Amino acid sequence: MSHLVIAPILLPLLAGIALLLLRPFAIEMRRLLGLFAVAGQVALAIALLNRVRTGDILTYALGGWAPPFGIVLVADRLAAWMLLITTLLALFALLHAARGSDVRGRHFHVLFQLQLFGLNGAFLTGDLFNLFVFFEILLLASYGLLLHGGGRQRTRAGLHFVVINLAGSTLFLFAIGTLYGVLGTLNLADLSRQASTLPARDLGPVQSAGLLLFAVFALKSALLPMHLWLPAAYASASASVAALFAIMTKVGAYGILRLETLVFGDNTGPLSGLIQTWMLPLALLTMVIGMLGVLAADTLRRQVAYLVVVSVGMLLTAFGLGSAAGIAAGLYYLPHTTFAAGAFFLLADAIARRRGEFGDRLEAEIALSDRHLLGALYFLVALLIAGLPPLSGFLGKWLTLQAALLHPWREWVIAAILVTGLFGIIALARSGSLLFYRSVAIEPGLDDVPTTVPVRELLPATALILLCGALVIWAGAADDFTRATAEQLLQPDDYLRAVLELTRGFAS
């Protein structure tokens, strides 16, 4: 039993508590502590990834209670991969916030760490109820972060976000209760084992519980028809919070993937494919409807928020193919879309702040400083998001299309991906030309436009773009890893053995 597994959960929790106690101290010190804690989490994620890279599955029984009675943490390839993506994104989001936007609310750094506490815990836990608790932790922190900075727009979007997520939590509890009532366990590995030997008369309740869980995760990941909360919430959050939220929809996608492969996988007889039949059509529709939102958006941030919806559709399409190649393509696409969306939110904020009162509205003939630098960054991010070669978006799309060729629905999948890709290019090109080609240079006499926003604040966004570049340069290694991850997910026996071995270890 390695204590490394629980370290990524404990570090942000302790850092969050320390930051709460250190509130009287100077902001520089708290920033430094927060940054060190996140950097430590990146290091822990890398260490964990290194340990599970070869296919080992690390387990940790909390409090020494043997599973399935106690809560167990499980670190496999997927969990470590998600942790690394989350912590890297958080590092750059926090670096952006540390340039000054963190002083607009009192508890920004505390909430930021607690958000990571919830995220890391959700990825590592191997217990369904514990997953619910970590979901609530990350949601409660995200409510605070969404409202960070205040303002009418945020309050209104925040109210919708909170109410819909509370309704989602209730559904989550109903699903958990049903599963426990029928199967008598909440441990994911044990659920998988019980589901494979399910008597026919219990099939109905378990199926409805499974679909309820799917609905909950679909709500968190903004899958159609439950995507409407996302654009308003993301477009009105402050830049570094919106960048961090780029991972939030992926938590829902992670939940769907875990559930689909572990509890409703191929080995579970009549339950297998329960989620998949719903997932692929909904994901394709999400892509199309999201792209309509992208085309219709009147502000840049709203456009990026709809692009997040489209990327969720793309991601779940890849997962919904169900094959190892499809899941691997999705897992390659996941870090790309997270980093690219994060960078885009940071960049949109930088652009909005240089346009004075016009903000990020998509209108022409507005003065803009640093046009060439911002334009170049915008061009790179647009290439990434639209999925054009030679960047990582193209590779992710290519892998997905390749996996789709073997699926019976290949015409629909390929058509949806290519057509939405084309519309994405059109929408991004139109916004780019409105913002940059048709902007006007700053006149020296004009003083209502801020010209002195330091260029240094663009560094976190640039770093996120570079991470996407790294995904291209080391695409071979990343692809090998995601393929191995997909293989591991589709063979849940290893996962079951790792958890149940722990049980046997306690018994002897």
Add this chain to the structure above:
Amino acid sequence: MEALLSLVIGILTACGVYLILRTRTFPVVLGLTLLSYSVNLFLFSMGRLTIGHPPIISPSAPGYADPLPQALVLTAIVISFAMTAFVIMLALKARAELGNDHVDGGRRK
């Protein structure tokens, strides 16, 4: 007793769903509260309805009550309590900042 309990859970859930769909924030908060009550009762009943049985091992016990749903309900109550407090504060803040208690912040758009 099963029929009565399921009826109670069903009515609570139906009222909760109805209230969540209202246009003012106060009924919405009440609806969320009712929903959390109904889900707590539901979780309780998932350990099967037993009367007068101990939840811990004892040599003289004729049967046992499942202790796990009780622990789950306790956690769920604490979480929903915190969430309700938060959503009430948020609703008050929205009332103060937006000038009315409509969930969309009023007709002025």
